[in-house]
Amino acid sequence: MKTEELQEQPQPEPGPLPELRSPRQITWTRRRLALSRFWSRYRRSPMGVAGLVILLIFGATAILSIFADQSTLSKVAVTEADIAPCTFRELPCPPNANNILGTDADGRSVFWLVVHGARMSLLVGLVASVITMVIGSLVGIVAGFVGRFSDTVLMRMADFLLVIPWLALAIVLASIFGQNIWVVIGIIGFTSWPGAARLIRAQTLSVKEHLYVERSKALGAGSWYVISRHILPNVMPIILANAILVVAIAILSESALSFLGLGDPLRVTWGTIIEEAFSRGATSIGAWWWLLTPSFCIVTVVLGFTMVGYALDEIINPRIRER
Amino acid sequence: MGTQRYVLGKIFQAFLTLFFILTFNFFLFRVIPGDPVALLTKTSGVELSGEQQQQLRDDLGLLDPLPTQYVGYIADTFRGDLGVSTFVEPGEQVSTVFFRDLPKTLVLVGTSTIASVALGLVLGAYGGWRRGRALDLSAMSGSLILYSMPEFVLGILFLLLFTKYLHLFPSGGYKSVTGNATGLAYIADVLNHLFLPWITLTLAYVGEYYLVMRSSLLDVMGEEYISLARAKGLRDKLVLRHHAARNALLPTVTLIALSFGFVLGGAITVELVFSYPGIGKLSFDALRKHDFPVLQGTFLVFSLAVLVANLIADVLYGYLDPRVRSSA
Amino acid sequence: MSVLSISDLAVTYAAKSGDVPAVRGVSFDIRKGEVLGLAGESGCGKSTIAGAILRLHSPSTKIDGTILLDGEDVLAMKPGRLRAVRWTGASIIFQGALHALNPVQRIGAQINEAITIHQMASDRGAQVRAGELLEQVGLPSRRIDDYPHELSGGQKQRVMIAMALACSPSLVIADEPTTALDVMVQAQVLRLLRSLERDLGLAMLFITHDLSVLVEVSDRLAIMYAGKIIEEGSAKTVFTSPVHPYTKALAAAFPSIGDVRFRRKPAGLGGDPPDPQKIPSGCPFHPRCPVAWDDCAHIVPELWAAGEDRRASCLLAEGAPATSGTGASTG
Numbered sequence: 001m002k003t004e005e006l007q008e009q010p011q012p013e014p015g016p017l018p019e020l021r022s023p024r025q026i027t028w029t030r031r032r033l034a035l036s037r038f039w040s041r042y043r044r045s046p047m048g049v050a051g052l053v054i055l056l057i058f059g060a061t062a063i064l065s066i067f068a069d070q071s072t073l074s075k076v077a078v079t080e081a082d083i084a085p086c087t088f089r090e091l092p093c094p095p096n097a098n099n100i101l102g103t104d105a106d107g108r109s110v111f112w113l114v115v116h117g118a119r120m121s122l123l124v125g126l127v128a129s130v131i132t133m134v135i136g137s138l139v140g141i142v143a144g145f146v147g148r149f150s151d152t153v154l155m156r157m158a159d160f161l162l163v164i165p166w167l168a169l170a171i172v173l174a175s176i177f178g179q180n181i182w183v184v185i186g187i188i189g190f191t192s193w194p195g196a197a198r199l200i201r202a203q204t205l206s207v208k209e210h211l212y213v214e215r216s217k218a219l220g221a222g223s224w225y226v227i228s229r230h231i232l233p234n235v236m237p238i239i240l241a242n243a244i245l246v247v248a249i250a251i252l253s254e255s256a257l258s259f260l261g262l263g264d265p266l267r268v269t270w271g272t273i274i275e276e277a278f279s280r281g282a283t284s285i286g287a288w289w290w291l292l293t294p295s296f297c298i299v300t301v302v303l304g305f306t307m308v309g310y311a312l313d314e315i316i317n318p319r320i321r322e323r
Numbered sequence: 324m325g326t327q328r329y330v331l332g333k334i335f336q337a338f339l340t341l342f343f344i345l346t347f348n349f350f351l352f353r354v355i356p357g358d359p360v361a362l363l364t365k366t367s368g369v370e371l372s373g374e375q376q377q378q379l380r381d382d383l384g385l386l387d388p389l390p391t392q393y394v395g396y397i398a399d400t401f402r403g404d405l406g407v408s409t410f411v412e413p414g415e416q417v418s419t420v421f422f423r424d425l426p427k428t429l430v431l432v433g434t435s436t437i438a439s440v441a442l443g444l445v446l447g448a449y450g451g452w453r454r455g456r457a458l459d460l461s462a463m464s465g466s467l468i469l470y471s472m473p474e475f476v477l478g479i480l481f482l483l484l485f486t487k488y489l490h491l492f493p494s495g496g497y498k499s500v501t502g503n504a505t506g507l508a509y510i511a512d513v514l515n516h517l518f519l520p521w522i523t524l525t526l527a528y529v530g531e532y533y534l535v536m537r538s539s540l541l542d543v544m545g546e547e548y549i550s551l552a553r554a555k556g557l558r559d560k561l562v563l564r565h566h567a568a569r570n571a572l573l574p575t576v577t578l579i580a581l582s583f584g585f586v587l588g589g590a591i592t593v594e595l596v597f598s599y600p601g602i603g604k605l606s607f608d609a610l611r612k613h614d615f616p617v618l619q620g621t622f623l624v625f626s627l628a629v630l631v632a633n634l635i636a637d638v639l640y641g642y643l644d645p646r647v648r649s650s651a
Numbered sequence: 652m653s654v655l656s657i658s659d660l661a662v663t664y665a666a667k668s669g670d671v672p673a674v675r676g677v678s679f680d681i682r683k684g685e686v687l688g689l690a691g692e693s694g695c696g697k698s699t700i701a702g703a704i705l706r707l708h709s710p711s712t713k714i715d716g717t718i719l720l721d722g723e724d725v726l727a728m729k730p731g732r733l734r735a736v737r738w739t740g741a742s743i744i745f746q747g748a749l750h751a752l753n754p755v756q757r758i759g760a761q762i763n764e765a766i767t768i769h770q771m772a773s774d775r776g777a778q779v780r781a782g783e784l785l786e787q788v789g790l791p792s793r794r795i796d797d798y799p800h801e802l803s804g805g806q807k808q809r810v811m812i813a814m815a816l817a818c819s820p821s822l823v824i825a826d827e828p829t830t831a832l833d834v835m836v837q838a839q840v841l842r843l844l845r846s847l848e849r850d851l852g853l854a855m856l857f858i859t860h861d862l863s864v865l866v867e868v869s870d871r872l873a874i875m876y877a878g879k880i881i882e883e884g885s886a887k888t889v890f891t892s893p894v895h896p897y898t899k900a901l902a903a904a905f906p907s908i909g910d911v912r913f914r915r916k917p918a919g920l921g922g923d924p925p926d927p928q929k930i931p932s933g934c935p936f937h938p939r940c941p942v943a944w945d946d947c948a949h950i951v952p953e954l955w956a957a958g959e960d961r962r963a964s965c966l967l968a969e970g971a972p973a974t975s976g977t978g979a980s981t982g
């Protein structure tokens with residue numbers, strides 16, 4: 001017995017399939033068609049395309065930075081040639097032909113700092129988002145699907161975490177567990193899941209209402225079958241759209257934590273660059289290149305993720321255009 | 324009366340949550356690895372003999388069984404005794420320090436929240452109502468950019484612009500270090516120092532509130548009672564005010580309340596940027612110096628603030644939406 | 652003197668995929684005290700007409716033709732005059748059972764609003780009038796302080812009716828007022844509408860897809876298909892001896908228990924109504940028509956006379972031009 005295609009296809013299939021294929025091939029063909037249909041809709045959103053371009057640029061930067069020269073991060077390896085035309089006493093050096101974005105107070109090129117920082121900042125954002133969505137989805141689906149007692153317990157836990165101001169909690173956790181990139185990722189992941197859980201639970205509940213879930217159960221399908229075949233495919237779009245938005249929040253959170261000095265002292269992220277700049281007086285001496293370059297990167301990347309997330313949201317929840 | 328039951332119910336829930344927060348706070352700081360007394364001696368540089376250390380432990384109540392400590396903690400908290408600061412203001416009662424610093428943060432966060440909410444809601448309603456027009460497009464782009472900016476980045480931007488380059492505002496603090504202005508001059512001085520952090524916090528969140536209200540309004544605009552209101556002959560503005568905005572406000576209030584925790588987080592970083600001597604900066608100093616009593620106290624204060632904000636939002640929501648008042 | 656006079660009304664929506672001609676040339680009159688029932692499947696354009704009469708459509712929608720309300724051209728009205736005429740000249744009863752009532756406003760206030768907006772009474776006077784209106788529709792006047800969620804579907808519909816009468820309009824447009832209600836409640840609401848219409852001498856445009864409902868309530872019937880009226884006449888005539896095959900199918904689709912006419916085979920019409928952007932050539936109904944012949948695909952029918960006080964746009968009508976094709980037997 002072939003699995004039913006559960007997601008609504010708003011438009012009819014474009015033409016008949018050329019030849020008889022196995023059920024698996026048909027399913028995959030359908031999925032590829034659905035994907036291309038999705039892409040043609042996504043392409044029409046200017047916000048979505050702009051966001052995607054931004055992400056591609058920064059993503060490429062982050063990947064390429066793996067192959068870039070790591071010595072540009074070292075404070076001791078700086079030579080006079082690196083910081084020309086400034087001398088060691090004139091650091092931090094404003095932008096010039098040698099260093100297009102200037103240097104920091106130790107003579108390191110801001111450009112390279114920011115390129116390497118991209119890798120860490122994006123990594124933190126992505127991993128934290130994955131943690132958030134995994135926990136949030138598990139909690140949300142279980143709470144929505146099983147209901148009653150587990151729902152109450154899980155949602156109470158989520159509500160409790162929502163009341164606690166996350167930065168205050170983060171400060172406390174950081175002072176307990178130390179300053180390590182994984183602690184930072186963990187803190188962000190573990191404090192952000194309640195929001196996602198709420199959202200996914202709501203979606204699970206509305207999917208559960210649909211008749212085909214009832215029918216499945218009546219046919220004797222086990223819970224696991226119902227969840228994986230019916231609930232998951234219909235909740236997945238919301239999970240993915242939300243995951244994108246959570247990356248944006250995670251990057252913002254990491255920068256705040258780093259700015260307070262709670263970041264990993266051994267890694268360079270955009271947040272730690274700003275923290276070092278600020279605590280070494282960049283504002284009073286007016287070293288705007290040192291402060292504003294990583295700031296610009298944070299803002300642009302978060303903007304990119306937010307725009308992509310919004311564009312996805314528009315496709316998943318299309319709004320009736322009134323007036 | 325449905326309303327009374329609703330409000331009382333919410334207050335009761337708030338107390339329950341407060342209790343959980345206190346418990347959480349208590350155990351959180353017991354989890355800290357290392358012996359607080361050893362840490363004290365190490366960082367203060369004072370040498371204490373083993374006997375003296377035990378005496379200190381006894382004084383701090385660390386030798387009592389856990390349940391006793393717990394009850395003592397709860398009782399102390401309700402009496403207003405939050406312990407004694409170790410490093411930030413050595414010897415001072417934590418509550419005294421809070422008395423000094425909390426009002427400054429309240430003024431900053433309170434006024435900026437009111438401003439950003441009011442501005443965000445009004446603009447969001449108009450922007451959504453006239454979707455796609457000049458106001459909406461410019462406000463949307465502005466909001467997206469502001470939303471993507473960390474609060475401290477905005478603060479640093481203003482600091483560079485207005486203080487370093489334009490010399491319009493002081494770089495930080497609460498009032499001028501020199502001079503003893505009184506009365507109006509004092510207020511003017513305080514406002515002068517307050518302005519940059521205030522405008523930073525206001526702008527940092529107005530974008531988010533705009534987007535939320537706008538989105539909520541767009542959802543409401545498709546409802547039939549909006550068509551009905553127009554069919555009755557109401558002017559556009561009245562349809563917006565009496566029907567669309569009143570309903571769009573409901574989910575918006577909930578979302579704003581949920582984001583209050585982030586507002587407090589933002590306040591901490593902004594106070595740091597402008598060296599504004601409020602609770603935020605205090606917690607940062609406590610963090611740097613490992614002053615656990617103060618940290619425990621600030622954690623409590625922040626959680627309490629979010630709790631109160633949520634309570635106010637819940638009560639407000641009950642006032643706005645008659646459906647929740649008619650309880651199950 | 653007609654309360655409502657519509658001539659050659661055409662309404663075209665602007666959509667991303669192109670123009671959608673929802674209404675393609677509709678004309679009818681409603682006199683004082685008369686109830687015109689407008690029936691058809693979903694998407695035939697009947698609700699579009701309701702919105703057009705009070706110009707409730709978005710500015711991007713094109714409306715051509717003439718709509719005369721109490722002799723005034725609605726489409727030529729300036730915004731101020733239009734707002735004044737709304738509700739006082741004509742009012743609409745939506746499907747109240749769903750979300751046509753503002754959930755955060757008391758129903759008394761919602762009725763008041765209609766009255767005070769048109770400055771027909773002070774706030775105090777409006778409150779009193781709201782209470783009276785509720786009594787008129789069979790609800791106790793003390794319920795003016797209730798919120799919509801405290802009412803049942805049928806009660807909400809009564810509130811909608813009370814609101815529609817608030818400014819004593821000349822015309823009441825009922826847009827699917829009973830569709831979302833249980834059958835028993837439907838009957839109550841219909842009885843109410845009928846009695847109010849009689850007592851107040853209203854002109855009413857009753858829009859629905861349920862023909863059996865219309866027969867009870869209307870004086871005249873107009874059947875719509877693909878944006879045009881395809882049969883119209885006195886209610887009894889149209890329902891009991893329909894000429895147009897579509898009307899026949901529609902009538903047969905809503906059997907009444909105990910009615911001998913329906914004892915025979917169950918009826919139903921295959922296929923779907925045409926996409927407004929892809930209307931078939933000739934008679935738009937011909938692909939689904941059980942008795943269509945070749946000419947039907949080529950000749951665009953008009954409303955020809957088809958008996959006393961009745962017209963139908965079908966080649967089977969008496970007044971239709973003679974055709975060369977073989978006529979199928981008329982039912």
